[in-house]
Every structure is written in structure tokens, then in C-alpha cells.
Amino acid sequence: MKDIFKDLNEEQKKAVECTDGPVMVIAGAGSGKTRVLTYRVAHLVQKGVEPFQILALTFTNRAANEMKERIISLVENQDAKNVWMGTFHSVFARLLRVDGHLLGFPSTFTIYDNDDSKSLLKTIIKELGLDIKIYNSSYVLHRISMAKSNLITAPEYLEDSELQTYDRHSQKPQIGQIYSIYQNRLFKASAMDFDDLLFFTNVLLRDFPDVLLKYQNRFRYILVDEYQDTNYSQYIIVKRLAARFENLCVVGDDAQSIYGFRGANIQNIFNFKKDYPDFQLFKLEQNYRSTKTIVSAANTVIQNNKEQIFKEIWTDNEEGSLISLLKAASDTEEGILVAHSIFENKMNKQLENSAFAILYRTNAQSRSFEESLRKLNIPYRIYGGLSFYRRKEIKDLISYFRMVVNPSDREALLRIINYPARGIGDTTMEKIEVAAGQQDQSLWEVMNQLHQNSLGINSGILHRIDDFITKINSFRVQLKNRNAFELAEHIVFSTGILKDLQEDQTPEGISRAENIQELLNAIRDFVDSPRPANEETGELSEDQSPRSLDEFLGEVSLLTDLEPEEEKKDKNKVTLMTVHSAKGLEFPYVYVVGLEENLFPSYLSMNSRAELEEERRLFYVAITRARQKLTLAYAMNRYKWGNLTMSQPSRFVDEIDQVCFDLPKKVKMNPGPAKKLTPMDSPEKPRPIIDTGDYLDISSIQIGTMVEHQRFGKGKVLAVEGAGPNKKATVHFSEAGNKQLLLRFAKLRIIE
């Protein structure tokens, strides 16, 4: 057996050894927090605790994967992979798939992401006749999310005078009603949003004592990472699960709490003392990551916050180089200064690109750095922005998968009912929506009953709806006899999604087709990988059947990112990301940029001390990412929403002790003239309108007529339907494929 204690300092060792009873570890930045967590799990396994009796909850999938890998390499025991490790959401989604039927949810329930939630909210808001601009769907979702995170149901929301007063005050008194309808619709669609996963776990554990007991007995040892970022709902889940054995270890750092804006509650750290008076507290105060200069700068900054648990971070590391401050005239120049600095350091010190990170407050800031890095031929990778699974083409394909698994899924249905275009438009779907609302049924159910009640939809469209239903049902049949990859590939081809994307030969279009391919690759990997441990026993699955599409969907709906094959090969790139996404990471050279008042700290966080302190913690997180060298940058002028605005250096820069800084050398650099239009770029000439007057006489069209369209070129009429001004034709164009055209508008020419 490996002696795991030799890698730990005294305090870390104590935190690892103290396995029984409630434990809180307050771990400063760079103090080996992850190390303690992983070694603690390893120690438990070495002591003989069954891996499936250990539950380790993290905040991100990345953290979970990282920890899992480390533990497996640490414990020379393959059973270690049976430790229940994952995000709150993924672990409890799994639990709800097993026991959610007690609450009326099928095991195949769909998980709605924020886009799905917002689109559902939007229809509800419209149905209520409310102004979509006043009832902004993001805002409404945020309010509902806050309520759910605090375990407030819709009826409770409607009765809570404080919430009602608040909503009336902000001119949105109907949020409670929206919440109520929203919840109803989710249930009808057999769907849960992200907050529901935690909310309904709480309901399950509260109302079904035998279920609670089952999981209390299973999870004898519970560990929670990033405890400062948990919300009330998560706190209660943990409290319930740990109530029987109280072998609970939470690890966190109040100084790194940066998710208050979405409901994280630092109070959970203080509540710990009340809930478990006999708890053991360990403080990790030695920083192993950064130089003395960086640690001392971070300490002086965070001292400006009033609300914090006292601790003193120190380090044995060398003094290190001083902090540089780059003052730029403009955002463009800021990009140039940073890129040149990276180039210089890279050359002088022979460093890898991956040694550098540029951290900013908002995603929109990345552009000037991208441009300058590109000019110097320095490869970089931007994190954040739209993640893989939120891209349109991916969501479209996954919506087909979702329909196969759960046809009640309203949002999935609406996405794909007319994609690729099959001539079922908004008007038709509105009729179906109205009927569904009246009959309290899902859209799918209404569509399946159109033979009895056509809702005034004409026969051509009814036929196409039938085709759609038949298609989805044929996929459903194959769920059990084809593996996930085979079925997914079949769906991609038989729906014509790939064909549709391949018609678009713009760079964006090509990249979309590649993304579909990338998703198929991921599904192939999924099929080739073994099943996880059995939910009930924790033992490895004996089920040797191929992994199916519903299994894939169950795993994928909580993932945000997929690393494309090429990224896996070439990791030697400069990292560009927001400070938020940099939490938990470290880099030898870190550039924290855009340090201006109203940007960092953000103008939206200037109203209260609490918000400003969160910004300061964010800055604290930013500077403590650096191992060796920290560089700060700001611009005197910056383009904000299209116009140039002057700015002042951030107060956070002043909060760092002057002695930590490099001599402020004045760097002069010409950012170069902005790109001007050259005579060659003169605006495109307006296209002459071709009007031969020889357009199609609507009455003369019939199946087989050859026609020409201004944009689509030559084509053959396949079908005609409707009458008078609403007459429509389906035309097959040799270049553009099948199109439905309203003849009143489409300027077709007969080309017999």
C-alpha cells in the first residue's frame, strides 16, 4: 500500500486523517485543497470503506473528472472508480431517474437547459398577454431560479408578501403566476430544469423516509467541494443525507466565493457551526502555488473586505518577480502590449504558450487580445462563449434524440418540427398549441389525435405531420435494437440534417457540419466506453448490451463542453478566459486585463458593499491564479457598446501595496491606424432587378411544371396545395433541394 501521508503537510494530514464526524476545511488559494479532498477519499478507501459508500460533490464536471483521475492513480485499486463523484446536478439527476417515479416523473425525464426554460417562459408570458420586454425571460427565469434554490414552491411564492412586494415594486407582479404555469408545463413535458434536479431531490428525501434512509445508508461518507458556492437547496440536500452518520467533510474558501449573483450562499459556511457544534475545523494557510510577491498582493487586496473568516495565507516560495502594470491608451493598445509582453517572455525565458493566461471580466473583452496574438502568430484558445452543447446545430440534433426518448418534450418538438424544413409552420403549430392548452395535453398527444380532430389544418399539412410522427416512432422502435451511435447516425442521415448543413459552404456552415461529426464521434466513444457502476450496489455493471441513445442523453444533458479531437492534440496554447471560469486553475504567467473602474469592478456591482466585495473576491481569484509572474493591464479609453468611453484605473490596482510593483515604465507603442476602406473595397453595386414580366400564372402550375426561381435556380414542381392567394407549391431545385413556396410571393418563371 502506498504511503499517501508523505505528500502532505501537518494540517493537510490532520484534515485527511479525521475521517469520522463533521469536518470543515477552510482552504486558501493554492493551499492544496484538491489534494486534501483526493487524499481523503484515497485514505477512506485504503481504510476499507467501500468506494460506493463515498459521495464526493463538486461544482463543475471538470473538477469531478480531475478528482476522479487523481484518486484512481492514487489508490491502486480499480474499485476506486465506483466512488460517487460528480456535480450536484449529475449525481442527483441519476438518483431521480431511479426514484423520481415516486414524484410522477418517468425515468426518461428530460432535463431542460436555460435556453429551453427561457423559450417555455416566453410562450407562457405571451399567452398571459404580458409584455415580453417588461417580463424579460432571463429575468423571470432568474427569479424562479432564486425561488427554487431557496425551496420556495410556486404557491408559496404567490403567498410570500416579501416576494410579491418586490415584484410589484419592479413592475412585474405576475412572476408568481408565470412560475406556477411554468412548473405545470414542465411536468406535462416530463421535464425538469436545472434547479428542479435539486428541488425535487429535496422533495424526495423529505417526503419518502425509506428513500432517505436508503441513501443515508449508502452515502456513509460525504465530501463537498467549493462549499462557499453552494445554495440553500444544496445545503439542505447535504444536511439530509448526512444526518444519519454525520461523516461530512466540506471544503471551501470564503475569499473565493464569486457566485453570489446566482444564489450561492456564504452563510452555509457559518451555518455549519450551528448544525454540527462538535465539528472539526482545519485551516490550510500555506500557499504552495505562488511567489511571495503575489501572495502578499492578494492578502492586501482581500483585507479590504469586511466580511471574511480570518486566515493568514503565507508561503515558503521565493520572492519572485514584481508585478507589472501595463497602461494602454486604448483597448486595441492593451491587446498589443499584452501580446508583445507574452512574446517577449516566451522568447527570453523559453516558455510554452500554455504557460500564459489572459483573464478578463467579460467575454466581450477577448477580441483585442485575439487580434494581437494572431498578428504575432501565437496560438491561443478561448474558453467560454457558446459552449459546444448550446450551439444551434447540436441542439437541433439532440432535440431529435430527446423526442425519441421523451416525445412529450415540448421544446425539442418545437425546435425540430420544421427543421429541416418540411412545411409545418408557425400557424399550424399555434393551432396545436392552443388545443394542447385547452385539453391539458402535450403537443405530441394533440398531434397524434389530429385524425379525430383536425383543428382546421389542411390535408397536405396533416399528411406531413403524419410523416413526422411516423419518422419519430420509427426511431423510437430502434432505441432498443441499435446502439447509440448507429441510431444517431441513422437520424442524422434520414432526417437530412447533414444534407441541409452541407449546402451551406460558408466557413460557419462548414464548421456546423463538422460539429455534427464531432458529436457523432463523441457518441461513438460513449458506445465504446463501459457502463458506470450499478446505482443500487455500486458494483460494476454486468449488463453487456450495447449502450443506447437514451443512456447517452442521460449523461450528456448535464455537460456543457466537448473537447474536439484537434484540441486534444494541441494543448500548447495561450489561454483566454473570464476570471470566473479560471477558478481552480493556475498558470505560471497571468495577465489580468481591463482593470478599470466600471469594468472591473463592474458598473453593475457598484451599488452595494456586498456586490463590491464579491468583485473584490473575483479580483482575488484572478491574481491568485498566477504561479510566478503577474501582470495587470488597463486602458484609458475603450470602446463600449460601439462608442469610445474614457475610463479610470480600477480601485483594485491601488489596493495592492506599491512595493509589489515593477517600476511603472512608460511603454510607448503605436497601435497602428485603424483599417480603412481601400478603393478596392468599394461598396457592392446594387444588383439590377431582373423583371421580365414573365412570371408564373398561379392557375397554370401543376405537378411536373419546370420553373425557375431568382435565388434557387431551376426546379421541378412536386406538389401543389391550397387555393387562391394561399396556393403553395413544393418545388425540387437541383441546387437548393426541396422548398415550399407561397406562389403569391415567390417570383417563379415557367421554363418549359
Next chain:
DNA sequence: AAATAGCGCTTTTTT
């Protein structure tokens, strides 16, 4: 039905 032109709004983000 499908394409396009114009209007308005802009944090942070993971699940």
C-alpha cells in the same frame, strides 16, 4: 413559407 431588413439591448456562469 422563407428570406431579409431594421430595432434594441447589452455581467459574471454552471448545471
Next chain:
DNA sequence: AGCGCTATTT
């Protein structure tokens, strides 16, 4: 500036 949604055009 840049994206998403609505209104308008074809």
C-alpha cells in the same frame, strides 16, 4: 460593434 428578435418583403 454584434447578436437576437420582430416586422417586412418576396
